Amino acid sequence: MTDSADYKQKRAFFDNLLTIYGRKPVLEALQDSRINVYKLHLAETNKSGGIIEQILLLAEQRNIEIQWHNRQALSRISRNGKQDQGVAADIKIDQHQSVDEFIQHHNEPYRLIALDNISNPQNLGMIIRSASAGFIDGIIIPRKGCASLSPLVIKSSAGTLFKASLIHCDTLSKALQQFKHHGVSICTLSSYASDSLFDYQPAQSTIFVLGNETDGVSSEINQLSDKQLAIPMNNGVESLNVAVTAALIAFAVV
Template structure:
């Protein structure tokens, strides 16, 4: 999923109509493949928008069931050439001639979030988290936690595909996710609105016990191998460390993300 039309880094120049169109598009998540689409259509909590089918699909029980379920939920059913469908799914090798647009009300653009900026927020941001299982588990933790949202750049992280959906246990469809083209730019924009940014790093100046409980806060999780990038660390005002015993150097990023997401619930006096 990506923002379209092309993102404008100066939201003040965007017209109200343009922003409205971007915000509506940002809520659409496209999944593909017969099993993921079938499972999604079977969930009562999911709001399908459009079912896309390749016109080369042979009539079959599974395809007919998809069509019936999509229509019963008020979704449009559209037919495309195989080439056109591959442009929608962006994965011609695995889409199996099927794609589904889902309306995720928790998805929004950074511009939309800025237009309704809360006085206090805790945001988890991900910097080049490339493992789909890790990203899915982070999404699940953020969705279940008191955090406001997950800040997810369009480039550099794992794609929101069937593997992420499975790892999130379906939380992806109801999570609050802010999409941005560039993480560094997004952090700087939120800092201009008074946010503090904390990069997760060994030996950080802050720990989970002394993080702020009010204000606007961003907590950045890094790549599975290299951690938070040097540029993002430079942009952030602070670093955040998780003390560990027995000479363990680091935690899996999804575990670290869970600890950060729930930190305010388990603060000791």
């Protein structure tokens, strides 16, 4: 059974929503007119005045829909009841898309970074910032096995999360297989590889996979790799922080 066009349209809309939480992150989003805040969620237990009053005033000035919830319902929306402070907001980000949408709209050779179990929110934020600043056309972020897009990620990305081209998928292996089906080359980094990242200039579309901070690229993803590349090291250094590696990829492969 195939999904209807109406269902696909609704799914695409909600896939492009990013839910942020916490009083200060939501307030900062409302203060930035460039950020498209779709809906504001508030807990009924919030006391009036202070930052809550500022949030409500800004939402009303921008004609943003406000929904009130009991504490349990808000926790389900924020997915972090311990830290949401009774406030969450849905952000509409047109640059966020599915694998199908990205493939459909990109024919020319492109360069992507894919994240394989990146668990540290600060690393995730810095990767997004480096990729956005460099020559990378998008970042593949799986919903399973990767750090969530939390306020800490937003802070570490220095706000670039709201304008970065993010490609969402359920699992990385399935997404990479889909890209490979369209002729995209998959590259992983290894200290044992004979070819240097800085000498690699692929003609075809290429995805560079960044592995977990401790374990590196998983065996499942390694099996999908078409090419292994190394970053030359000096002074006996064996590896770099994953966010630093992302920055090198973003500016080395032009």
